Amino acid sequence: MISIEKAIQLVKQHVKPLLKTTHKPVEKAGGYELSQDIHSPINMPPFRQSAMDGYALNLHDSLEYRLIGEIKAGDGQQPVLKPGEAVRIFTGAAVPDTANAVMMQEKVGINGNSITIQHPIEKETNIRPLGEQVKQGALALKKGTKLTPAAIGYLSSLGIQDVSVFQKPSIALISTGNELVEPGTDLSHGKIYESNSKMLLSALYSLKFYDVSIDKVEDDYTKTLTKLKTIIEQNDLVLITGGISVGDYDYVGKALNELGVEEVFYKVKQKPGKPLFFGKKENTSIFALPGNPAAALTCFYVYVYIALQNLMGRDNNQLPYVEAKSLSAFQKKGDRPQFLKAIYNNGTVEILEGQSSAMQQTFALSNALVFATETTTQIDINDSVETILLPV
Numbered sequence: 001m002i003s004i005e006k007a008i009q010l011v012k013q014h015v016k017p018l019l020k021t022t023h024k025p026v027e028k029a030g031g032y033e034l035s036q037d038i039h040s041p042i043n044m045p046p047f048r049q050s051a052m053d054g055y056a057l058n059l060h061d062s063l064e065y066r067l068i069g070e071i072k073a074g075d076g077q078q079p080v081l082k083p084g085e086a087v088r089i090f091t092g093a094a095v096p097d098t099a100n101a102v103m104m105q106e107k108v109g110i111n112g113n114s115i116t117i118q119h120p121i122e123k124e125t126n127i128r129p130l131g132e133q134v135k136q137g138a139l140a141l142k143k144g145t146k147l148t149p150a151a152i153g154y155l156s157s158l159g160i161q162d163v164s165v166f167q168k169p170s171i172a173l174i175s176t177g178n179e180l181v182e183p184g185t186d187l188s189h190g191k192i193y194e195s196n197s198k199m200l201l202s203a204l205y206s207l208k209f210y211d212v213s214i215d216k217v218e219d220d221y222t223k224t225l226t227k228l229k230t231i232i233e234q235n236d237l238v239l240i241t242g243g244i245s246v247g248d249y250d251y252v253g254k255a256l257n258e259l260g261v262e263e264v265f266y267k268v269k270q271k272p273g274k275p276l277f278f279g280k281k282e283n284t285s286i287f288a289l290p291g292n293p294a295a296a297l298t299c300f301y302v303y304v305y306i307a308l309q310n311l312m313g314r315d316n317n318q319l320p321y322v323e324a325k326s327l328s329a330f331q332k333k334g335d336r337p338q339f340l341k342a343i344y345n346n347g348t349v350e351i352l353e354g355q356s357s358a359m360q361q362t363f364a365l366s367n368a369l370v371f372a373t374e375t376t377t378q379i380d381i382n383d384s385v386e387t388i389l390l391p392v
């Protein structure tokens, strides 16, 4: 049995970036990271742009100007203004080269073809300079930038239609167990509804990993072997739940061994999630997560999360830890460090009742895991506790 720190270190060390790239239409590239620098094909803005509805002026010494025309957003004409002349202009319209300031209309009095501005203004006031955001040919966004909605908007404003991004891993979820039936069927005695695959699928979707398949296999050695063989060949990451403990019908470990999966570790000194297995076959990373749903999800957040970040080549690969003030008292039994389902709120954290690894209801209410170290025996109200914030 190894420590949590060692297990985390081994996952970091063994899961390498995928570095496969793909092209995506820009509007479908949200959540991906750029695999190349993007240089702007245009100046943005592409012309000197009015930032206000008002009057473009060719400045002179007086506050009075002669109105000689109008430019709306989208107009292409370039009237020539002499000093002391003005054109009516609107937000987003192209400012003529011969105008050197825009006065907002609230500060202008109109008298026929003549206007009076309330006070003198500085050159270039209310004019967005050509290429203010980015110049043609300059770096617009660099390799590795995560494409947020704002980034997609920015790239679209530069006329970019598709982008080269790092591909996401193909991920397989496999749940094992004779007791599992699908929601929608009647529960006969001894059966339960299968929930781990939907839980993990949802966790992956919330982290924007969408290339996910789901399979089920009974507690049968040959079927487990056959299923795992193809799945491991076809995917970058395989997450198996159940069948990894010491029961007579726990076939996952035996099958992985038979398939030549290199065991990086099996069993971690932690609660929940003790019988966690992590292994590698060529470039495929394989986690066998304990079947107990809360144990499987805890291991997902503590270990699989890191593997996912590493596959994407991201530096920041662990969930954020914060110190929080405990609103609850908790007595820890045994010497395994424990991840406790909890609700974090603004610097405080409530450790919930019902911490067993089968307790899905408790997890359903949680947004954090409090980490109780190996030597902790008691957490008191107002103690400062290490808390992992979950991406929920």
Ligand SMILES: Nc1nc2c(c(=O)[nH]1)N[C@H]1C(S)=C(S)[C@@H](COP(=O)(O)OP(=O)(O)OC[C@H]3O[C@@H](n4cnc5c(N)ncnc54)[C@H](O)[C@@H]3O)O[C@H]1N2
Residues within 6 Å of the ligand: 175, 176, 177, 179, 180, 192, 193, 194, 195, 196, 197, 241, 242, 243, 244, 245, 246, 247, 250, 272, 273, 274, 275, 289, 290, 291, 292, 293, 295, 357
């Ligand atoms: N003699 C020992 N028994 C057990 C030990 C041990 O050290 N010695 N460890 C216990 C711990 S801790 C855990 S965690 C479990 C892990 O066992 P497995 O990974 O082999 O999981 P299963 O036995 O298949 O299932 C455990 C539990 O979870 C339910 N389950 C499984 N898959 C699903 C699913 N897809 N959806 C919903 N629920 C699922 C299953 O019905 C069991 O109740 O072993 C302990 N035993």
Ligand code: MOO
Residues within 6 Å of the ligand: 270, 271, 272, 273, 274, 275, 290, 292, 294, 295, 357, 358
């Ligand atoms: O791994 Mo188990 O979750 O400790 O019940």
